[in-house]
Amino acid sequence: MEVMVILVPLALGLGLVGLSAFLWSLKTGQYDDLEGAAWRAIADDEPAPENEPTERTT
Amino acid sequence: MQATTRDFSHYVKDVGAGLAHIDLAVEGVNCAGCMSKIERGLSAMPDVTLARVNLTDRRVALEWKQGALNPANFIDRLAELGYKAYPFETANAEAAENEQSRFLLRCLGVATFATMNVMMLSVPVWSGNVSDMLSEQRDFFHWLSALIALPAVAYAGQPFFRSAYRALRTGNVNMDVPITIGVLLALGMSLVETVNHAEHTYFDAAIMLLTFLLVGRYLDQSMRRRTRAVAGNLAALKAETATKFVGNGEIATVPVAAIDPGDIVLLRPGERSAVDGTVIEGRSEIDQSLITGETTYATAESGTAVYAGSLNISGTLRVRVSAASEGTLLSEITRLLDNALQARSRYIRLADRASRLYAPVVHVTALVTVLGWVLMGASWHDAIITGVAVLIITCPCALGLAIPTVQTVASGAMFKAGVLLNSGDAIERLADVDHVIFDKTGTLTLPDLEVVNAADIPEFVLGLAGQLALSSHHPAAGAVARASGAMTPLMGATEEPGQGVRGQVGGIEVRLGRSSFCGAEQLAAEHASVDPDASLVAFSFGEVKQVFLVRQALRPDACAIISELKQRNIAVEILSGDREPAVQAAARSLGVEEWRAGVTPADKITRIEELKRSGFKVMMVGDGLNDAPSLAAAHVSMSPIASAHLSQATADLVFLGKPLAPVVAAIDFARKALHLMRQNLWLAVGYNILAVPIAISGVVTPLIAAAAMSGSSMLVMLNALRARQISKGGPAWK
Numbered sequence: 201m202e203v204m205v206i207l208v209p210l211a212l213g214l215g216l217v218g219l220s221a222f223l224w225s226l227k228t229g230q231y232d233d234l235e236g237a238a239w240r241a242i243a244d245d246e247p248a249p250e251n252e253p254t255e256r257t258t
Numbered sequence: 259m260q261a262t263t264r265d266f267s268h269y270v271k272d273v274g275a276g277l278a279h280i281d282l283a284v285e286g287v288n289c290a291g292c293m294s295k296i297e298r299g300l301s302a303m304p305d306v307t308l309a310r311v312n313l314t315d316r317r318v319a320l321e322w323k324q325g326a327l328n329p330a331n332f333i334d335r336l337a338e339l340g341y342k343a344y345p346f347e348t349a350n351a352e353a354a355e356n357e358q359s360r361f362l363l364r365c366l367g368v369a370t371f372a373t374m375n376v377m378m379l380s381v382p383v384w385s386g387n388v389s390d391m392l393s394e395q396r397d398f399f400h401w402l403s404a405l406i407a408l409p410a411v412a413y414a415g416q417p418f419f420r421s422a423y424r425a426l427r428t429g430n431v432n433m434d435v436p437i438t439i440g441v442l443l444a445l446g447m448s449l450v451e452t453v454n455h456a457e458h459t460y461f462d463a464a465i466m467l468l469t470f471l472l473v474g475r476y477l478d479q480s481m482r483r484r485t486r487a488v489a490g491n492l493a494a495l496k497a498e499t500a501t502k503f504v505g506n507g508e509i510a511t512v513p514v515a516a517i518d519p520g521d522i523v524l525l526r527p528g529e530r531s532a533v534d535g536t537v538i539e540g541r542s543e544i545d546q547s548l549i550t551g552e553t554t555y556a557t558a559e560s561g562t563a564v565y566a567g568s569l570n571i572s573g574t575l576r577v578r579v580s581a582a583s584e585g586t587l588l589s590e591i592t593r594l595l596d597n598a599l600q601a602r603s604r605y606i607r608l609a610d611r612a613s614r615l616y617a618p619v620v621h622v623t624a625l626v627t628v629l630g631w632v633l634m635g636a637s638w639h640d641a642i643i644t645g646v647a648v649l650i651i652t653c654p655c656a657l658g659l660a661i662p663t664v665q666t667v668a669s670g671a672m673f674k675a676g677v678l679l680n681s682g683d684a685i686e687r688l689a690d691v692d693h694v695i696f697d698k699t700g701t702l703t704l705p706d707l708e709v710v711n712a713a714d715i716p717e718f719v720l721g722l723a724g725q726l727a728l729s730s731h732h733p734a735a736g737a738v739a740r741a742s743g744a745m746t747p748l749m750g751a752t753e754e755p756g757q758g759v760r761g762q763v764g765g766i767e768v769r770l771g772r773s774s775f776c777g778a779e780q781l782a783a784e785h786a787s788v789d790p791d792a793s794l795v796a797f798s799f800g801e802v803k804q805v806f807l808v809r810q811a812l813r814p815d816a817c818a819i820i821s822e823l824k825q826r827n828i829a830v831e832i833l834s835g836d837r838e839p840a841v842q843a844a845a846r847s848l849g850v851e852e853w854r855a856g857v858t859p860a861d862k863i864t865r866i867e868e869l870k871r872s873g874f875k876v877m878m879v880g881d882g883l884n885d886a887p888s889l890a891a892a893h894v895s896m897s898p899i900a901s902a903h904l905s906q907a908t909a910d911l912v913f914l915g916k917p918l919a920p921v922v923a924a925i926d927f928a929r930k931a932l933h934l935m936r937q938n939l940w941l942a943v944g945y946n947i948l949a950v951p952i953a954i955s956g957v958v959t960p961l962i963a964a965a966a967m968s969g970s971s972m973l974v975m976l977n978a979l980r981a982r983q984i985s986k987g988g989p990a991w992k
Contacts, residue, residue: 204395208402212375219371226363236313239290 264499266329268516269345277307278324282332283346283494287316292341299339300332315487317346346494347515352486359479365414366476369469372410373462376403377964380462384961393455400452400459407461411445414468417475433613433658436620440649441467447646463650463963470971471658478662478682481669485678489912492899500532501525503576517579525575527755528731530567535577537562542573543756545733547699549883550835553793553810567883571732572756607683608932609661612939616657624648627954644956650963651953652946656970660938663978668931671982675923676914677896684910687894688925689932690875694823695866695892697880698834698844703810704916705900707733709741710792710807719804722763723797726751726770730759734795734808735770741806758796766800778803812844819918820848826925829874833857833865835884862888879921881905896921926984934981938974945970 225231266280273279287293293311296318300309305326310319320332329345336343348356379399386396415438422434441464448459499511501524509524514532517523522538525531531544543555549565558564564577606614624645631641662682669679679685696702712720724742727735729751748768751761758771769775773782776798785794785805792807813819823830832853834841841855854865862878866888869876878885878892881901889895889908897909906912913920949966952958 208379211378212402212406215371215375219367222367222371223364226360226367231363233312233314236293236311239293239313243290243294 264330265510265512266345276324277321279321280329281346282318282343283491285342344494355483359483362476366472369414372406372465373469376462379403403461407465431617432610436617443646444650470655474659474662477666481666521579523577525570530569531564533579534565535579537575538578540575542575543571545569553836608686620652647958648953651949655967656942656974659974661935663975664931664935664981667978667981668927672927676920677924678912681910685928685931688928691877693829693874694877695831697885700881707737707808708811709737712741726759737808768799770797781805813918815917822922833862859884859887863891866891930984931981
């Protein structure tokens with residue numbers, strides 16, 4: 201059962217990484233246009249590279 | 259007319275690093291193809307650093323090097339690409355909704371994370387309890403669960419705690435009160451049990467409950483957010499601008515948002531005023547039908563008050579902008595509106611009615627359970643544990659989802675049928691409607707004029723008149739031009755303000771305008787006696803005289819929709835501020851027996867109150883500024899999208915497009931939705947009837963609680979999906 205000392209913090213740590221990834225993606229506006237994002241994934245070519253994939257919100 | 263500059267600087271934001279930012283609402287972006295076409299087209303412009311389309315909200319965000327470009331360039335570029343665009347300013351209400359929905363999504367993220375991790379710790383405890391788990395290990399897992407659940411609930415529970423606190427402070431009970439009590443008691447008890455090395459804790463149930471409820475909240479919120487985004491775009495694309503005097507007789511076209519009281523604006527013939535103000539120079543006729551419902555023109559001269567929405571007919575006016583509430587007509591409407599809005603807030607939503615019944619029953623049941631166990635000789639500790647278990651198992655998981663999920667699905671379906679919802683509870687109120695009152699001008703009729711007797715007019719007369727009409731801004735001339743289908747204006751035609759247009763064809767003079775201007779008084783009088791409510795436009799070509807009868811046409815499907823309403827046992831009535839003959843003609847052709855003409859805003863409210871007292875649930879459908887108070891006074895209200903701002907803001911629902919069909923579609927969807935909401939509430943009650951005896955008997959384990967809660971929530975959500983379809987022989991409004 202000593203293995204729990206590693207496994208439990210590891211599991212929680214992974215969960216926290218997931219949560220912070222979610223909060224980060226929310227903060228950078230990646231949920232603002234779900235419909236558009238769905239189409240962008242299959243678009244043939246990306247427009248000019250200097251267009252960062254983040255959107256400034258107003 | 260001198261060339262004007264378009265000044266959009268009001269919408270441009272400085273985002274630092276020498277970059278400027280603007281948001282444009284774009285019409286017609288609805289596929290991935292449009293998205294990349296626009297983005298590529300705009301990025302190709304020099305100095306543009308960001309061009310990103312938001313396909314959900316149909317908007318483009320643009321950034322460019324400050325000073326390098328004029329925002330008008332983007333609009334022109336988009337027009338070249340085939341899209342109509344206009345700068346967009348996020349309304350305060352929309353910004354608040356956006357912030358709220360982001361907050362809910364953050365809460366949902368936190369709650370979901372906590373649920374999954376607490377569940378991961380709970381499952382070993384459940385399986386360990388029936389096998390060989392040591393009590394130290396169990397305590398360790400319980401403490402870990404507490405460590406995750408307590409902060410998570412403190413954060414993710416905020417929307418519920420706040421709303422419950424607000425309700426309690428005003429002496430009310432809403433659904434969030436039992437939720438808050440249930441969650442807090444479950445956590446408190448679990449903590450005490452953890453300290454006491456007990457077998458069962460309910461951290462998982464408490465946090466899972468919040469997760470499910472947050473899903474419901476978020477769906478509810480995103481439904482409203484979408485409506486606001488669409489409504490915001492439509493408002494922006496209307497592109498309300500005014501021509502403002504800047505300095506020495508120079509003029510510039512500026513967005514209405516950039517106009518201040520005291521500014522002087524120019525109102526040309528054929529333009530709709532975007533501001534309230536007083537005429538300081540010029541003489542003209544104005545069409546105030548959007549404000550008063552009256553379709554005959556009023557005279558405007560120096561000193562006349564002009565309201566936003568008035569259409570200038572013949573002469574050019576200079577108007578000094580006043581503060582919105584100065585006008586006597588407006589302040590009267592505002593006063594009526596305030597009264598009506600106060601009266602409206604008395605409506606209690608179905609969800610709140612349910613929770614008013616539900617909260618006391620649940621709390622009494624829990625209390626009786628505690629007392630009952632004590633009387634039967636159980637210890638206080640065990641009795642209280644059982645009591646809290648009753649609260650957890652009855653916690654309104656399904657009840658909290660029952661209504662928002664149906665509302666979300668139904669509003670999505672209404673959206674497809676061309677109806678936008680302003681308020682979530684409008685669906686329930688709409689479902690009860692048994693009496694519909696229509697305004698005539700702009701609601702039953704289309705805002706544009708139409709030539710009624712086009713079929714009786716010789717082809718060459720119609721064509722010539724149409725060419726001549728293209729040179730005029732007069733709305734009646736517009737109707738003649740549309741009827742003829744003319745594309746090229748007559749060369750050398752000149753307009754005589756207040757009279758008409760004249761030109762020359764083969765040395766013979768052609769005229770279009772007033773009957774006196776064309777020397778056709780006699781012919782006009784004949785027509786007027788036959789059809790007294792139509793407006794007349796006369797035409798003369800040498801000795802050839804002709805009179806066009808012009809009036810606002812009924813919406814194409816108005817007749818069918820009125821009979822559809824009657825089929826649903828809904829009484830129909832017309833209340834209009836217009837003259838009697840005009841209203842009578844419309845009522846007769848639609849087969850509406852009940853109508854009144856020349857009605858003031860106060861009269862409309864009196865009539866609505868009278869109907870309400872006799873037990874009718876009244877829906878008001880109207881568009882004018884004069885309808886705003888009665889829209890608020892009615893049980894539920896609806897406006898076409900082309901209506902005055904105030905009406906649109908007051909109405910519960912807004913419908914798009916020319917047909918009247920969305921009115922019936924909305925009622926059908928609302929009825930189906932209300933039916934499903936009730937059904938969902940009964941499902942939730944049924945679940946409680948099954949689960950509560952188990953809880954009272956004290957045999958509920960956390961596993962049973964978790965299974966019951968998620969099971970009932972799924973059931974309710976799946977049932978809500980049925981709100982997408984209207985049954986009963988298919989939708990007749992299609």
